[in-house]
Amino acid sequence: MSSFLELKSFYKHINRAPESGESGVGHFNIFKVEELIVSRDRPATYSRRDFFKVSLVNGHSRIHYADQCIEVTGSALVFTNPMIPYHWERIDEQQSGYVCIFTEAFFSRFGNVKDYPVFQSADAAVINLRGEDILFYNGLFERMLAELDGDYAFKYDFLRTMLMELIHSAQKMAPAVGQRLSGSNAAERITALFAELLERQFPIELSNQVIRFNAPSAFARQLNIHVNHLNKALKETTGQTTSQLISERIAQEARILLKSTNWTINEIAWRLGFEEPNHFSSFFKNAAGMTPRQFRQAAAD
The missing domain is CATH 1.10.10.60 (Homeodomain-like)
Structure with a gap:
């Protein structure tokens, strides 16, 4: 049976303080993929989390999610549901992008995050990106990271809005097709x-x-x-x-x-x-x- 990764364990793994992402209502944080790289020789484990995760992955990799394996050769958005185990397998040494994590409570002001298709199944969870889409989502993650580091009093409300924009814009795109x-x-x-x-x-x-x-x-x-x-x-x-x-x-x-x-x-x-x-x-x-x-x-x- 796969392991269960709590927020505190995740932060310990990346040597960060969990408090850096506290919003007062739920939890939100963003990291660069380069800061989270682990050895590709590490065996695949289908870990569950107690938080939602949206990743922008640039580079050759495989996403093992539910009963599917989806290969990413360029750039892709990956939406992961804490109820379903998954694993990111790095193929190329060079990987870049962003990882956004948040709890259900953080998103509660916008409704039930589990109801959005990208978080409901593997069939909608991975979306390949091309050309202008890559520039748009890289820019959106950069804006969220800059806002998170800023001192605007209502920054978490603003971040919720940007996260909502990310989810809805992604859901308008065709998901990647995986192999079962x-x-x-x-x-x-x-x-x-x-x-x-x-x-x-x-x-x-x-x-x-x-x-x-x-x-x-x-x-x-x-x-x-x-x-x-x-x-x-x-x-x-x-x-x-x-x-x-x-x-x-x-x-x-x-x-x-x-x-x-x-x-x-x-x-x-x-x-x-x-x-x-x-x-x-x-x-x-x-x-x-x-x-x-x-x-x-x-x-x-």
């Missing part, structure tokens, strides 16, 4: 991505925390594949269906919450994605052989 893995490798990658998405939702620790994905169609939509393709891959690698794997993990979390919290059964049902408490009770009884109330009582005795 095939055979057993594809099934293994899809299984790993599914497991990442499933586990990313747990444990349930906060009173307002609700799982986002609790149905096969929701996972398939996030991974940008047909639900039958997802089910076939999971059946091949695990011997279980998508529904079985989801149900097992939700039932496991339900048992933990019934044992370790004083939340009501209705509250637990809601946090596990059940709109109706009786649906949760039926689900749990089918999985555990007893109702949630009976299970909680037995655990207390």
Whole structure:
């Protein structure tokens, strides 16, 4: 399973202070690619982040994102979603460009950043650039970097506006076409991505925390594949269906919450994605052989 990179770990890796990008509402920062170069001999890992990322990459490289491999021979914009693992593989020694990172909270004034197509799937996440487009986006990143280093009192509001311009202008362009893995490798990658998405939702620790994905169609939509393709891959690698794997993990979390919290059964049902408490009770009884109330009582005795 791939690693999870938090903001503090990212800053430690590049030897920077996280506070340099604090905006008061969320987090935003920009770096030059040259400052973030790592050895190309380093093995590929599909790391998840707890932040969104927009990169302008100049140079020959490969972007491994979800179940696709997209080769970049010139310049490209790359939009990455923290829910899906990805890796940037450097081919040429000479690489340049910019990396912009920001948290969901930073973008919240403009709505839900996850709703934008460039952040929803690998099919829309990489956009090749040519000619004037390269000059435009290099200039836009340079403006954002200069603004970030300035002392304008409302600079983060201005940076949000420029980030919005970057996203919308990119979405008007045609995305790059990648190659999907095939055979057993594809099934293994899809299984790993599914497991990442499933586990990313747990444990349930906060009173307002609700799982986002609790149905096969929701996972398939996030991974940008047909639900039958997802089910076939999971059946091949695990011997279980998508529904079985989801149900097992939700039932496991339900048992933990019934044992370790004083939340009501209705509250637990809601946090596990059940709109109706009786649906949760039926689900749990089918999985555990007893109702949630009976299970909680037995655990207390």
